[in-house]
Amino acid sequence: MKTGNKEMIPLLKEVMRRRGRKPSQFAKDIGVSHATVSRWLHGLDTPKPASCEKIAEYSGEPLVKVMAAAGYMPGVEATPADSLPEFREYAQLKYPEDLDEDLVQVLEDLIERRRQRRWTAETKEA
Structure with missing residues (x-):
């Protein structure tokens, strides 16, 4: 059993936060217990490469980032979740006069729904 890597826990929490999913829902979505x-999430284990691939597909994160966070790519640095701008921050900087908090929330929800539909369609095909 491979002990969890410290970059994986924040990555998983961020994916669940963005998707509005609890751990049990996230587990069901990607097909694990x-x-x-x-x-x-407790750092007792690390996702296997096949699970990393599912996490990457589900989250929209690059597979390299997920594999690096899991510790499978020692030469590649995992980008910390907080070092990339959130969509909300980006949208407010790019369109400060045009977007209010409610509109940004609507856009985030639409993006996550589209990801969920795409994920569902891809898993049904497989």
């Missing part, structure tokens, strides 16, 4: 996700 709730206990497995719990071990990942």
